[in-house]
Amino acid sequence: MASIITATTTSGLTHSADNSGVLQLASGTGNLVTIPSVTGTAMVSGNMPAFSAYPSSNQSVTTATSTKILFQTEVFDTNNNFASSTFTPTVAGYYQFNAYLSPNTSVTRILVMLYKNGSRVNILLDGTSVPATGGGGTILYLNGTTDYVEVYGRLDGSSPAFNSASDSTYFSGFLVRAA
Amino acid sequence: MTLYEKIKQIYPSLTDADFDLFKGTIELQNDSDGKGDYIKFWNHPTLKQPTQEELDAV
Numbered sequence: 001m002a003s004i005i006t007a008t009t010t011s012g013l014t015h016s017a018d019n020s021g022v023l024q025l026a027s028g029t030g031n032l033v034t035i036p037s038v039t040g041t042a043m044v045s046g047n048m049p050a051f052s053a054y055p056s057s058n059q060s061v062t063t064a065t066s067t068k069i070l071f072q073t074e075v076f077d078t079n080n081n082f083a084s085s086t087f088t089p090t091v092a093g094y095y096q097f098n099a100y101l102s103p104n105t106s107v108t109r110i111l112v113m114l115y116k117n118g119s120r121v122n123i124l125l126d127g128t129s130v131p132a133t134g135g136g137g138t139i140l141y142l143n144g145t146t147d148y149v150e151v152y153g154r155l156d157g158s159s160p161a162f163n164s165a166s167d168s169t170y171f172s173g174f175l176v177r178a179a
Numbered sequence: 180m181t182l183y184e185k186i187k188q189i190y191p192s193l194t195d196a197d198f199d200l201f202k203g204t205i206e207l208q209n210d211s212d213g214k215g216d217y218i219k220f221w222n223h224p225t226l227k228q229p230t231q232e233e234l235d236a237v
Contacts, residue, residue, distance in 0.1 A: 062182065
């Protein structure tokens with residue numbers, strides 16, 4: 001059951017009410033938006049976290065060493081959840097992440113990895129072809145309080161470094177569905 | 180000298196395969212927190228993990 005506000009094609013706006021605590025918005029064609037009573041969160045564009053960032057400078061790393069990538073320059077961060085190259089959302093839900101890394105030195109292998117709470121959860125790229133560059137995406141659940149996500153990269157080669165170009169080294173993410 | 184290079188100098192028999200992320204037995208990591216590279220895990224079947232003193236001596 002629910003309290004329902006309906007926009008009809010004959011009587012304009014009508015409504016019916018009950019004590020369920022659930023609110024539904026309906027159009028004359030029957031489309032519904034349901035706002036839950038106690039649990040769950042109805043998201044609007046203003047509070048759906050999304051961010052995108054890229055490095056401010058090239059990052060030297062040690063060969064064969066998984067290294068946290070620094071993304072100091074924010075393109076946007078709608079909910080102020082991105083800091084210190086770490087995304088810690090304040091809204092629980094399922095998030096899409098994208099990361100793309102490129103070396104600015106000659107390397108024989110590149111790995112792009114997503115870490116959740118300090119542990120590797122997804123390999124987004126394991127590339128050995130030349131030029132070894134690229135990335136990928138995945139969806140992760142984050143609890144909206146303590147969960148956080150970082151990007152780690154690894155280059156195998158002599159004195160390797162990651163490129164800082166914003167179009168080839170970036171980390172972005174957004175809320176797909178609140179939970 | 181990097182941690183990777185120090186380990187290779189202590190154990191010249193190690194190859195890149197030993198440091199392979201999926202098939203290797205040694206993983207090195209750097210959390211970009213100013214503390215530098217460190218051994219995340221060492222599971223080599225015959226060589227013991229070098230001590231900090233051994234690494235510092237290289």
